[in-house]
Amino acid sequence: MLTKNNEKLYNFLVPILSIVLGFIFGAILMLFFGYNPILAYQAMFNGVLANPFFFGEAMRQATVLTFTGLGFAIAFKAGFFNIGVAGQVLVGWVTSIWVALAFPDLPRILLLTLSLTAALLVGAVWAGIAGVLRAYFGTNEVIVTIMLNYIALYLTNYLIRNVISTGGNTTERVGPNASLRVDWLTQLTQGSRLNAGLFIAIIVVALYWVFMTQTTAGFEVRAVGLNRFASTYAGMSAPRNIILSMFLSGALAGLGGAIHGLGTFGNIFTQSGLPGVGFNGIAVALLGLGNPVGIFFSAILFGVLDVGSGFLPNRAGVPDEMAEIVIAAIIFFVGANYLIRFLFEKVKTKKTATEGGE
């Protein structure tokens, strides 16, 4: 009973303390290079939270991060490391734009459903390749998804230049009937790109929770992640669950890409590297410890950091990469949570010793 309570305590403490330690690490680094950390953090948070437009932008970023975070988390729960989230975002993004531009005259509800579904499926298949190869050939999914990332990058750029648009580096913008923008949200946030994707994200957070905790399929995914051999012995099919979890993972990432496309940008342009929301989704999922609500909140935090980093150079004279360094430091402490547990146990035993307990 005691250990169970401890686990609950740690599930709460580890992310909070990791965030605190991550910010402290960033502050020390800034001090070392002669920057003012208080000014920098103030610039970031004031810049975002005191202004409806930038807060809307942060929530928009959080929307996409929620999808990539959930996508990464579902594969992680099944015991797989889907580094390919970024590539799956990209294929989802390009698919949604392609479909939206191909059928410009469909009614809005139909076109949006079609575009989102197509992106979801393409993302799912893209990740599913890694799942199938893992399930039937034992191929390392980390390497395969990384390779698929680069294939997605070059293929997408090729499609943009040669198929979707003719010769340019940017596609046309999708029509208003394929856009996820909602007037009242845009007005509320004074013209930010926050869109209906936010509500889809909240619905997906709920669905994710229901799937993982209330359905047999979700239970099997978790069981395979905890112990593949025991779950095989209990009659669950490991290959089927591997493929299913990677498929769902890619579906969520692809959907995130579509919301990036139809909500944030309204078009797609050639990329020099993989979208950062993919890799930051990994960070979001690790900080949220695989809990969908936790993932939603860590997505908001990272959305604020991401948009807030834009204020660093002007208001504090700090290079905006600082925000990424803080994110990396936070995840370091989450990964090395043994450190936090170890220190806590030590403090606790000292306390009981001085109090003359057991």
Add this chain to the structure above:
Amino acid sequence: MDIIRLMQLIVSSSLTFAAPLILTAIGGTFSERGGVVNIGLEGIMVMGAFMSAIFNIQFVGTFGTMTPWVGMLAGGVIGLLFSIIHAVATVNLRADHIVSGTVINLAAPALAVFLTRALFGAAQTGPLPRAFGRTNIFLLHRIPVIGPIFFRNTSGPAFFGILVAIISWFILFKTRFGLRLRSVGENPHAAETLGIKVYTMKYAGVLISGFLGGMGGAIQSQAIHNEFGILTVAGQGFIAMAAMIFGKWNPLGAMGAAIFFGFAQSLARVGNSIPVIQDIPGVWLQILPYLLTILVLVGVIGRAEAPAAIGKTYIKSK
């Protein structure tokens, strides 16, 4: 273009692109032989590339023609220092190896560009004053036919990498240290019973991978891109990991696989001056190295023969 010049072009450009991969893949081999997965190699290469670029710019007056080689060592040292983070996290703090590696990959580009901005006021260093360039390999380039193809006007770092591969093979399979490192990767409990210091060996594996990966990154910036920026490394560390797996965790195999990937990458650059290949659309040449990696992992090696205790946290018994 006559056949010898064509061969010379293919071989030298393959070796140029292979050089960073050879060193980094061998680095990965040391780390994984000791049981620590190091996907942070990508980030370590970024740090090495950054450090060597800074070094190249600062010390070109001191070291003259030797600058890129000394810069490579500087890259190795910073790679080694950076890999300590991975060693502490995975060995002492029991972090998941892939999570820790991801942290390195998130932190390194951000940190390197942060420092570049702090030092230069821009996100790129700009062109380096002295790159590796092309070299003739001592005496060997005078051999008829073979000399001009393989040893004339070619990549010095690649031949250095081949030398490192041979030495690493010897260290891993013929020395006491190598045997101990491998035993820790296969069965750390048994190794500890025999009195081998498991944590020390794991540290050694990770730090060697940091040193070699840092040197690999240094070659990437000083021989291929000739500057440091966010796109200098762009995935080479991951390809090096694939080369390590393709090479079955053997330094010589890793070297061979790295040269193969170097060849695949060079096609996208020099393919338009090679007959037949110039007719293939560019996008295929771009995705070829990555597609080949997947096919190779699926088809040729089948179930990979990774060290048995790879990726597992070892908790020392009291």
